[in-house]
Amino acid sequence: MEAKELLFLFIAIVTIASAGLVAFSNKLIHSAFALMATFVGFAALYVFLSADFLAVTQIVVYVGGILILILFGVMMTHRIYDTTLKTIHNPLAMGIISAAALAVILGLVIYRSPWAATVDKPFVPTTSIIGAEILTNYLLPFELVSVLLLGVLIGAVFLARTEEHKK
Amino acid sequence: MISLQSYLIISAVVFILGILTILYKKNAVGILMGVELILNSVNLNFLAFSKYIDAHINGQLVAIFIIILAASEAAVALAIILNLYRDRANIDVTQVDQMKN
């Protein structure tokens, strides 16, 4: 086994383990920090997949943005120092049934699908390619997404503000 | 050589864990975390296919849009959760069933 593969195995295990922690941790704040580990693990996997730009984006957006948002959510919906606050759980059984079914399906799909032949291509920095693509072939989705972001910005502010004048 | 299947397996496992998170937790923020897990696993799939099957990098471009959507979704979802908390002083989704009947 090469070092690269060992590293991959290690990252995969860390990622899956922290994802399991997200799912099964009793304390919400633990789940949040485990989620951060998962995100970082994913970023590392992206590097393995020679997606340099996306790995950085993953760190910046997920860890720097979404995770902070989630932490805010956790803290603002609980008393702020109450790290011992337990999440209340649903019965595990129904989750397990669904998960098992899904596992079977995905396993079948992964092992029985006739995957296309692997394309072996050398690593090239993707940032400039992505920039060119976004402004040419993916221009319409790009514009739509910018409108969507504007809507989200306004919508989120509107939803979150306290409506003092009503009270 | 790391195979395509190994990425797909990691992705599938994280996806199943995300589903489990959604079904298992009653806390709305917890469910939001599960959703993020699922989105990440999908991203991983796209990147894997982009690397192993596609001659170009269309998978990466789709993944970028998914990240943007995930960010928007998180922002709106948190705004809704904050409103819900302000309204009811907890965020247990099993109790949010006024529209039943």
Place this chain on the structure above:
Amino acid sequence: MIQTALIIWLLPLAAFVINIFIGKRLPRKGDWVSTGAIGVSFLLSYYMLFQILGNYNPDFALQASVPWIDLGETFKLNMGIYLDNLAVIMTVVVTTVSFLVHVYSIGYMHGEPLYNRFYAYLSLFSFSMLGLIMWDNLFGIYIMWELVGICSYLLIGYYFEKDSAANAGKKAFITNRVGDFGFLIGLLIVFTALGTFNLSDIHQGVSQGQLSGGLLTAAGVLLFAGAIGKSAQFPLHVWLPDAMEGPTPVSALIHAATMVAAGVYLMARLSFMLSLDAMLVVAYVGGFTAIFAATIAITQNDIKRVLAYSTISQLGYMIMAMGVGSYTAGFFHLTTHAMFKAGLFLGSGSVIHAVHHAMDKTGSHGDPNDIRNMGGFKDKMPVTYITFVIFSLALSGIPFFSGFLSKDAILGGTLAFAMSQSNPIHYLLPVFGFGAAFITAFYMFRLIIKTFLGQPQKPELYEHVHESPKVMTVPLMVLAALSIWFIYTLPSVNPMGAAGGWFMHLIRQPISAVAAQLGHPVYIITEHAEHAAHVNGIIISIILAFGGILLAFAFYFWKKVDVEALTEKIKPLYNLSLNKYYFDEIYQATVINGLLAWNNLLKWFDENIIDFIVNFSAKVVRVFSAFDGKFDNLVIDGMVNAVADMTLQFGRGFKKLQTGQIQYYIMGALLGTFLIIIFTLI
């Protein structure tokens, strides 16, 4: 001239509209609007009169019409004005009397609560009456005929808070309906036969024989029925005495001078289409009414009722004149009578006004119309007295007054008619006429003696009686002036006959359409008979008039005859006259009770037979409905309810799936996906 006539006609309508809507808010409650409107009409009508005097053409006639109702070939109706000498003179009579009554009412009606409405009604009446005179077709005349009827009803019932006034109004209207129904049928006969309402077309149609024989007679008699009602001829005369419940100026205008003369005017307009038999009916109805009403007038004690019966009697004269073919004489009498009878009523109004005020002052109660409360008023009310005497002399037919000329013309006409007929029974007509003339003179002077001469019968009232204001006496004086003979005989001043005067020249018997149809005149009145009748008629009528006056003085002034004893002696006859020949009672017993009995019979039939049928069918329907209802409840509703229940149960079951728990939904979605993929893969 047509335009002038239109203005004359429409001005009162404008006044009516103004007064009925905003009269109350106008200064003086709007009396000046109505009076001014009729005043202008009055002046314009004299302008028209002078124009026809300028023409001096007996055949003068003007017609103008515009299409009004058009239903294609079947029915076309024009709205038009027909002006001949008759219409112009009638217009002058109506506007004159109406204007004077308007002026007089300013004094008489002063302070009445519904003052503006009174003037509005007077204006509406003037409008309708003028329309009746001018309209060129029978349809329009019928409309206006009914309009004057409704005005009469409104004005009789002017004091509607008094039961007797309200009842009198209803009585007048309903009695008139009887006659008007005849009029309507006559109208329909004419239209069916000739297809037109236009007077000149009717003339032409009758001349050509399109309407002849029995049907023509029937049409004539039925149209005359309208005149019987409106002109209060026997047997529909009962409403006119009761109509005296209205204000006195109204009595003068409507129930003495103009509206009741509308019947005579109608007969004058239609005289060309009266067959011999129809004319005999007209003559006898008129003649009988003349003497019949006169005998009632002798015993009445209500000053206005005496005058009312006198009016009926005089209208009988006019109708009789139309019947015997003395068309000109009849219309002449209408004109002169309108003036002096309006004067008599206004004079009686002046007396009543005075007595009423005296009663108010002394606080005594009683009927201000009753001549037993009067007596000796001549010193207190000189103007009223003198004018009243002039009017009475005119009415009695004393030479130098207008009434003599016209009445003598009628009496001469009837006498000539009787002398020309082979059947001596027709001498009844002049007998009626002369008898009525004698009685008229008698009762008029009985009235004068009891009212103005002799000793005051109620001294306490007498003290407070005083002359009426100028606004009331001036119309009296004007009307008195219009009762002098030479007004009607110019350019001649012969007091014994109007033959050389303008009136007789302008009003000429129209060419009879019936005569044209038959090919010979309807009546053959010989030259000899006419001349003899004229001379004899003058002599007899003068003797009878003076005889009547002398008898009245002998009875009531010099008291040569003990009236009380005489009354006792002929008690049954006296009672008969006093109670108006029990006509109201007879109508009550026959017509009204008969109708009530018939109604009761119908009511019994309704209640016992019709109701039984209705109830029985209702019962059948009810039984069937009950059965039907059961079926509905059990079977139909059962089916509907079963479907509804099923839906409800399904709904209840499926409702459980909608828990509101999103995680269950997610799981459901997952399992669904799972199943789909399984099916795809396997």
